[in-house]
Amino acid sequence: MKNIYKLVTFLILLITSNTYAQLPSINFCDNFDSYVGGLPPFTTGDPVAETSPNWNSWDELMNGSVAPFIDDCEVSATEFYSAPNCLHIIDQTGIGGPQDILLMFDNTPNITIANINTLMTPYVSGVLTYSHMMKVVSGKTAYFNFQAENTPGVQWALEVNLDALGGMVMTNTSGTNFSASYPNGQWFEIKFVIDLSMNNWEVFIDNVSQGSFANTINQISSIDLFPNANSEFWVDDVCYDYQPAMLDPLNAQISTIDAITGLVGQQKEPIVNIRNFGQSPITSFDVTVDYNGSQVTENVTGLNLASLQTYQVNFSNQITLATGTLPVTAYIYNINGGLIQNTADDTLSISVTGTYAAPGKIVIGEEGTGTWCSWCPRGAVAMNWMDEKYYGYWQGIAVHNNDPMVNTDYDVGIGALTSGYPSGLVDRGSDIDPSNFEVDFLQRIGINPKATMNAGAIIDGNKMKVSLTMNVNQTIGSNHKLACILVEDSVTGQGPNYYQSNAYSGGANGSLIDVDGTDWANKPSNVPDYMMVYRHVARGIAPSFNGQTLTQFYQTGDIETICYEFNIDPSWDLNQMHIVGMLIDNTGRINNGSSQSYAEALSSGWVDCSSSTEAINLEGPEHNNIQAFPNPANNTLYIDNLPEDVSSIKIFNIEGKLVLDAGINSVLDISKIKEGMYQLKITTINKLEINRKIVKN
Numbered sequence: 001m002k003n004i005y006k007l008v009t010f011l012i013l014l015i016t017s018n019t020y021a022q023l024p025s026i027n028f029c030d031n032f033d034s035y036v037g038g039l040p041p042f043t044t045g046d047p048v049a050e051t052s053p054n055w056n057s058w059d060e061l062m063n064g065s066v067a068p069f070i071d072d073c074e075v076s077a078t079e080f081y082s083a084p085n086c087l088h089i090i091d092q093t094g095i096g097g098p099q100d101i102l103l104m105f106d107n108t109p110n111i112t113i114a115n116i117n118t119l120m121t122p123y124v125s126g127v128l129t130y131s132h133m134m135k136v137v138s139g140k141t142a143y144f145n146f147q148a149e150n151t152p153g154v155q156w157a158l159e160v161n162l163d164a165l166g167g168m169v170m171t172n173t174s175g176t177n178f179s180a181s182y183p184n185g186q187w188f189e190i191k192f193v194i195d196l197s198m199n200n201w202e203v204f205i206d207n208v209s210q211g212s213f214a215n216t217i218n219q220i221s222s223i224d225l226f227p228n229a230n231s232e233f234w235v236d237d238v239c240y241d242y243q244p245a246m247l248d249p250l251n252a253q254i255s256t257i258d259a260i261t262g263l264v265g266q267q268k269e270p271i272v273n274i275r276n277f278g279q280s281p282i283t284s285f286d287v288t289v290d291y292n293g294s295q296v297t298e299n300v301t302g303l304n305l306a307s308l309q310t311y312q313v314n315f316s317n318q319i320t321l322a323t324g325t326l327p328v329t330a331y332i333y334n335i336n337g338g339l340i341q342n343t344a345d346d347t348l349s350i351s352v353t354g355t356y357a358a359p360g361k362i363v364i365g366e367e368g369t370g371t372w373c374s375w376c377p378r379g380a381v382a383m384n385w386m387d388e389k390y391y392g393y394w395q396g397i398a399v400h401n402n403d404p405m406v407n408t409d410y411d412v413g414i415g416a417l418t419s420g421y422p423s424g425l426v427d428r429g430s431d432i433d434p435s436n437f438e439v440d441f442l443q444r445i446g447i448n449p450k451a452t453m454n455a456g457a458i459i460d461g462n463k464m465k466v467s468l469t470m471n472v473n474q475t476i477g478s479n480h481k482l483a484c485i486l487v488e489d490s491v492t493g494q495g496p497n498y499y500q501s502n503a504y505s506g507g508a509n510g511s512l513i514d515v516d517g518t519d520w521a522n523k524p525s526n527v528p529d530y531m532m533v534y535r536h537v538a539r540g541i542a543p544s545f546n547g548q549t550l551t552q553f554y555q556t557g558d559i560e561t562i563c564y565e566f567n568i569d570p571s572w573d574l575n576q577m578h579i580v581g582m583l584i585d586n587t588g589r590i591n592n593g594s595s596q597s598y599a600e601a602l603s604s605g606w607v608d609c610s611s612s613t614e615a616i617n618l619e620g621p622e623h624n625n626i627q628a629f630p631n632p633a634n635n636t637l638y639i640d641n642l643p644e645d646v647s648s649i650k651i652f653n654i655e656g657k658l659v660l661d662a663g664i665n666s667v668l669d670i671s672k673i674k675e676g677m678y679q680l681k682i683t684t685i686n687k688l689e690i691n692r693k694i695v696k697n
Contacts, residue, residue, distance in 0.1 A: 023120055023244035026107050030054065031237050037077025037085035045074035048087065049101050053109035058100035058224065062152050064113040071100040073225070079234045081133040081187050086236035089142075091227040102152060104222045105130075105240055116150045122221035123196055124308060125245040125277070130223065131191035131204075133236040138185035139164050142233035147222045155510070157217045158201070164230070170203070173435075174216035175259050180205065187236075194220060197245045197277065198345060199256060214256065214350075247307065250341040251278035252285050252332050254348040255310055260321075260328060261438065263393065263445065264354040267318035270296070272330045274313060276305045277345065286334040291319045291352070292326050321354035328352045355442045357393055360452040360473070363444045364582060364593040365396045367434050367536075368414050368423045371403040374503035377512055377520045379422030382434035383536055384515045386441065393445055395580055395595040397487055398536040404497050407538045408679055408692060410485075413545025415677075427590040449592030450474040451554075453581035455484070457601035464568050466542075467607035468581045468594075469561045476554040479586035481547030484564045487595075489576040491534040498529035539577070540566045547584045563609035574598045628680055632695035635671040637680075642666050645684045651694070652679045670696055 030052070038045025049057040050067040057069035076088035089099055104111055105128060106119040136142045141164050148157035162168045162182060170178040182188055182205055191204040196219065202212035225235060258271035270289045276282045282305040288297045296317035305311050319328070331347040367383060369376040383396040399410045401421065418424075418431045425431065426440035451474075456467045468484050492498070504512045505525040512520035523531070542548075542564040554560065568574070579601050581594035596604070627640040639649070651660040651673065659678065662668045673696050682690040 023123075023126065023242075025244060026105070026242045027240075028054070028107065029237070029239040030103075031082050032075050032085040032087060033082065035075040035085055037075050037080075038088075039077050043077075045076050045085075045088075047072035047074055049073070051075075054103065056102045056104065056111055058102060058152050058226075061102060061111070061113055061116060061150075071098045073099040073101045076234070079135065081135070081234075081236040086133075086234045087225070088234055089225055089227050090232040091229055094229065096228045096231070097226065100224065100226045102147070102222045102224050103238065103240075104150070105220065105242060113151075119150055119221075121150055122148060122219045123242065124219045125197045125247075127243045127245075128194045128196065128220055128240060129191065129242075130194070130240045131189055132238040133187055133189050134182075135187045135234045136162055136164075136182070136184050137232040140232040141228060141230050143226055143228040143231055145224045145226070146220050147224055148217050148219050150221050152222070152224065155217060157220050158215060161228070162233075170213075172215070172217050176213065176216045178203065178211070178213045180210035189237075196220070216256065216259075218256065245277070248278050248342040250280050250282075250335060250339055251276070251345070252282050252335045252341060253277040253345040254287075254330050254332055257289075257328060257330050257348055257350045259350070260319075260352045261442065262321050262354065262389065263357045264321055264323050266321050266354075268321060269318050270315045270328065270330070272313045272315070273310055274300075274305075274332060275310045276307055278341065279307055280336075281306055282311075283336050284334070285332050285336070287313055287330060287332045289315065289319065290329045290331075292322045294319065321352070323354050323356065325351050325353040356446045358446050358448045360592070361393070361445055361447060361449050362593040362595060363390075363394050363441050364427055364580070364590045365394060365434075365437050365441070366414055366425045366428070367396065367398050368401060368411075368418050368421050369398050370401040370421055371405075371498060371500050371532075373401075373421040374501040374525075376422045377500065377502055377504060379424065379434035380535070381512055381514050381520070382424070382437050386437050388515045389438070390441065390445075394441060395487070395578070395593050396536040397485060397538050397580065398534065399538050404493055404495075405491060405534060405537050407541065409545055410538045410541050412677060412679060427593075428584065428588055447591075448473070449583070450476050450480075450585070451583055451592060453482075453583065453592070453594035454604060455579040455581060455594065455596045455601040456604040456606040457579060457598060458606035459568070459574075462568050462570075464566045464574075464598075465606050466564045466566065466579055466601065467561050467609060468564065468579075469559065469607060470554075470581075470583065472554045472556055472558040472560070474556060476550065477586065478553070480550045480591075481584040482550060482562055483544075483547035483582040483584060484542045484562075485580040485582070486539040486541075486566055487578045487580055488537045488539050488572055489535045489578070490573065491537045491576075492529070492532065494529050496529075498532060500527040500532050501525070502527050539569075539572060542566065546588075547582060561607050561609055563607075626682065626690055626692070628692045628694055632697045633670060634697050635669065637668040637670050637694065639666045639668070639680075639682075642682070643684065646682055647685045648681075648683045650681050650683075652681060 035046040049055045049069050049072045057071045059065045059071045075085050077084050080086045106121045142162040145159040146157040148155040156172055158170055158172055160170050166181050166184040168180045168182050188206050193202045199214045199218045200212050201215050203210045253275045255273040255275040260268050283303050284301040286299050288295050298313050298315055327349045329349040335341045367379045369379050386394050399414045400406045401411050422434050423431050424434040427444050451470045451472045454469050458465050502523055502525050504520040507521035577598040579596050583591045585591045629638055646664050649662040653659050675696050678694050680692040680694050
């Protein structure tokens with residue numbers, strides 16, 4: 001197979017009562033030329049994970065499967081860089097996979113799930129050099145990643161995506177981001193020189209450096225080759241070389257500084273990670289952070305930090321973010337009372353940008369969620385962290401789907417703009433994962449708003465009357481809209497429909513830390529109702545998801561007030577209610593938002609308007625048993641458990657246009673309605689609105 005190993009016998013050094021083990025050097029290469037290469041339709045190539053003692057399949061190391069592996073990759077002779085063979089990796093499903101093979105950076109042969117925890121990997125120090133030849137089919141994409149742990153799927157150290165136009169982006173879930181380019185449609189060498197000791201990952205294309213970066217996940221165990229959707233590529237001449245670090249007797253190292261983001265004027269507590277990169281234990285040190293001409297220092301004592309262990313220093317003193325991009329520099333000194341140490345790695349700098357916040361700007365974040373959705377705790381946690389970091393500049397709205405907190409109009413509206421659950425929109429921009437809320441927020445907060453808004457409110461029987469007053473800062477032209485939303489915090493309920501499904505339970509999918517320090521990994525897979533408090537819940541939206549069109553032009557200094565009415569369900573807690581305004585521009589994006597608590601709006605006072613817009617609200621719990629079936633429906637729609645106090649039954653399209661006025665009937669002829677998604681609206685004599693989402697086939 002032309003697999004070449006070089007193993008340098010490791011040295012054991014005894015330092016007082018501690019044992020320091022020097023890892024071995026390892027070299028390995030595989031050019032796939034001694035396997036049987038496939039030439040379809042005449043011959044089938046060797047499956048590399050089944051044939052080689054060095055390659056594994058993902059399913060093998062994740063689930064303990066045995067050969068033949070469902071995700072193996074056959075050696076191919078249809079293309080090569082060094083004759084006659086290479087690996088051919090291709091999306092065979094249209095959505096990626098099933099090929100998924102791993103090369104562990106360890107010389108142990110025949111690695112299985114039984115011995116995977118005995119390997120020298122993952123490496124946390126030393127220098128790993130990895131390279132392979134690669135050819136991406138013209139117009140296709142490619143993908144591979146480096147795993148941070150021996151067991152695959154625990155943590156991705158780095159994901160590498162190569163697009164069809166020659167662009168390459170490297171990321172991970174902890175904020176690392178690096179871009180480069182490559183020659184699509186031709187063979188090239190990609191090489192990584194990864195200095196784990198100094199946290200410097202350098203990328204080369206055809207032996208030309210593309211730059212380097214510090215990785216927030218600075219450890220490595222294996223490479224994983226996997227085809228994403230639309231991927232097709234060849235890999236040849238795979239090589240890696242690992243050279244272990246030589247540790248000094250005493251060396252405290254600044255390993256990383258956590259990324260600092262925020263708005264100009266905000267105060268932030270730095271987090272600096274210290275690694276014992278020496279042989280002797282570290283018992284004390286001082287660390288100072290220098291930013292914009294000021295310094296903060298932490299004195300750390302009482303430690304027993306062993307070799308290669310890390311310690312996180314959470315500063316109690318704050319730095320105040322300034323305008324522009326400035327360096328934050330951390331340095332460590334006074335190790336173990338001032339003993340002499342290696343000073344080559346005791347200083348580290350990162351760049352921090354203070355983001356300008358436009359006066360009066362509030363960014364709106366909308367999240368599609370549901371109690372049934374096992375990944376949706378990620379969205380809830382993201383919302384909570386945005387509140388924690390950017391209160392007063394950010395207003396989150398949780399739009400529930402198919403649970404007791406659903407708002408049909410809002411659910412249908414956001415569903416047309418998102419691709420799944422959880423999903424998020426920032427100022428009605430592109431569909432993103434809620435974990436990326438902060439990135440989009442920082443891009444939107446500096447946009448000067450065309451107007452600011454303030455809500456006033458009054459209770460009239462079972463209605464809340466809201467006046468939304470708009471103060472114009474810039475000219476507002478045609479096709480701008482206003483919308484008003486009720487958002488309730490601290491919502492609780494009883495019964496299984498209030499249980500929150502939780503994919504993070506048990507920790508197999510990693511930790512999910514909320515702002516109060518709780519980890520969703522420690523919660524059950526179906527979090528019971530008594531443990532759940534739902535925040536940012538959308539209770540009503542007026543007049544629709546798209547808002548009410550403003551019928552005139554406005555100039556700077558103009559003031560406009562529009563009124564709305566919301567039917568109040570007695571189960572709602574008005575003390576936990578916020579009234580949110582949205583100014584939506586002519587592209588459908590939210591130009592600005594507003595947010596006042598109910599108490600603040602009550603204090604501001606309601607301003608009477610010449611007309612008001614009825615809101616689309618959640619119905620009360622006594623109407624939860626109304627059913628519309630079949631759903632989807634073809635020609636006839638039946639309504640079960642129709643209440644006696646109904647005054648009208650109507651069907652609207654997703655744009656809010658009336659398509660059928662059914663009078664008061666439990667059997668509806670919908671044969672003349674076009675296929676699509678609609679809203680069934682049942683109104684009572686008390687003007688309570690019950691909404692159901694229906695689909696016409």
